Amino acid sequence: MDLVPRILGGDRRAVARLMTLVESGAPEAKKALAELHPHTGKAHIVGITGPPGTGKSTLVDKLALEFLKRNKTVGIVAVDPSSPFTGGAFLGDRIRMSTVAMDKRVFIRSMGTRKKLGGLARGTNDFIRILDAYGKDIILVETVGAGQSEVDIVRTAHTTIIVEAPGMGDDIQAVKAGILEIGDIFVVNKADRDGVERTMRELQTMLELNPDKEGWQPPVMETVARDGVGIEEVVDKAQEHMAYLKESGMLEQGLKQRAELELLAIVREEISRHVLEKGVEREELDALLDRIMQLELDPYSAAEEVLGRLRDR
Numbered sequence: 001m002d003l004v005p006r007i008l009g010g011d012r013r014a015v016a017r018l019m020t021l022v023e024s025g026a027p028e029a030k031k032a033l034a035e036l037h038p039h040t041g042k043a044h045i046v047g048i049t050g051p052p053g054t055g056k057s058t059l060v061d062k063l064a065l066e067f068l069k070r071n072k073t074v075g076i077v078a079v080d081p082s083s084p085f086t087g088g089a090f091l092g093d094r095i096r097m098s099t100v101a102m103d104k105r106v107f108i109r110s111m112g113t114r115k116k117l118g119g120l121a122r123g124t125n126d127f128i129r130i131l132d133a134y135g136k137d138i139i140l141v142e143t144v145g146a147g148q149s150e151v152d153i154v155r156t157a158h159t160t161i162i163v164e165a166p167g168m169g170d171d172i173q174a175v176k177a178g179i180l181e182i183g184d185i186f187v188v189n190k191a192d193r194d195g196v197e198r199t200m201r202e203l204q205t206m207l208e209l210n211p212d213k214e215g216w217q218p219p220v221m222e223t224v225a226r227d228g229v230g231i232e233e234v235v236d237k238a239q240e241h242m243a244y245l246k247e248s249g250m251l252e253q254g255l256k257q258r259a260e261l262e263l264l265a266i267v268r269e270e271i272s273r274h275v276l277e278k279g280v281e282r283e284e285l286d287a288l289l290d291r292i293m294q295l296e297l298d299p300y301s302a303a304e305e306v307l308g309r310l311r312d313r
C-alpha cells in the first residue's frame with residue numbers, strides 16, 4: 001500500500017491513487033504528502049488561465065508537445081469549475097488533449113470543483129506537489145477565469161500565462177480588473193481570427209500603464225494553438241521567465257510567499273474545522289445564523305460567541 005516509494009520510483013498508478021485519496025480527503029493522503037515534500041521543488045510550474053473558450057486546453061496540449069520535444073517530462077492539471085462532474089471534465093479534456101493524452105511521458109489529471117473543505121486551490125497544490133515529487137520537469141495547470149480560487153492557483157505557478165482571444169472585449173475589461181498584475185506572459189490565441197491586432201494593442205496599452213519599468217516586462221504574444229503556430233516562442237518565453245526568476249532572486253522570494261500563503265490557508269482551514277467540530281453543534285450554528293438574519297446579532301459578535309465557546313470547552 002505504501003504509495004510514496006512507488007511514486008518516487010515512477011509508478012503512474014500510485015500517482016493516480018494518491019490523487020484520488022487527496023480528492024476524497026482521506027487522512028492517509030496528508031501523511032503521504034508530507035513524505036513527498038522533501039522530494040519537491042524541482043518542477044517549473046506554469047499556470048494557464050483566461051476566459052472559457054479562448055483555447056487554453058488546446059494551448060496546453062501544444063505547449064506540452066513542445067516541452068516534450070525539448071526533452072522535458074510534463075504533468076498537466078486541468079481545473080474546470082464550470083463542470084459539476086470531475087468525470088465530465090476529465091473526459092472532455094482528454095478528448096481535446098488527444099495528442100498528449102496518448103503519450104506515456106505526460107500525466108494528465110482533471111479536477112472538478114465540488115471539493116471538500118479546503119477547496120480548489122489546496123487540492124490543486126497537492127496535485128502539483130505530487131507531480132513534482134513524481135519527477136515531472138514541467139507542470140502545466142489550466143484554470144478558467146479570474147475568480148478568487150483561480151487567482152490562488154495562479155499564485156502557485158512560477159510562470160502565469162494569461163490567454164485571451166480576439167473579439168472578447170468584455171473579458172479584456174475583466175483582465176484589466178485583476179488579472180493584469182499576475183500575468184507573466186500574455187497570449188492572444190486564435191490569431192487566425194479578425195481583431196487580433198486590436199486585442200494585442202489593448203493588452204499592450206494596459207501593460208504600458210504599469211509604472212514598474214524594471215524587472216520582468218510581460219510580453220504579449222500571438223498564437224494559433226489549433227495549428228501549433230507561435231508555440232515555440234511561448235515556450236521560449238516561459239523558459240526565459242524561469243531563468244529570470246532564478247537570476248533575480250524572485251524565485252526564492254516567491255517560494256517564501258507561497259509557503260506563507262499555503263501555511264496560513266491550512267491553518268485557517270484547520271481552525272474552521274476545529275471550531276465546527278468542537279465549538280458549535282449544527283443546531284447552535286443554525287440558531288446563530290437565524291439571529292444574524294433577523295438582525296438580532298451581528299456576525300462579529302456571533303464569531304466571538306463561537307470562539308468563546310471553544311475556549312470554554
Ligand SMILES: Nc1nc2c(ncn2[C@@H]2O[C@H](COP(=O)(O)OP(=O)(O)O)[C@@H](O)[C@H]2O)c(=O)[nH]1
Pocket residue numbers: 051052053054055056057058059096189190191192193223224225226227
Ligand atoms: N480558430 C481557432 N480556434 C481555436 C484555436 N485554438 C483553439 N481553438 C478552438 O476553440 C475552441 C475552444 O478551445 P479550448 O481549448 O477547449 O478552450 P478553453 O475553454 O479555453 O480550454 C475549440 O473548438 C478549439 O478547437 C485557434 O488558434 N484558432
Ligand SMILES: [Mg+2]
Pocket residue numbers: 056057058142
Ligand atoms: Mg479548457
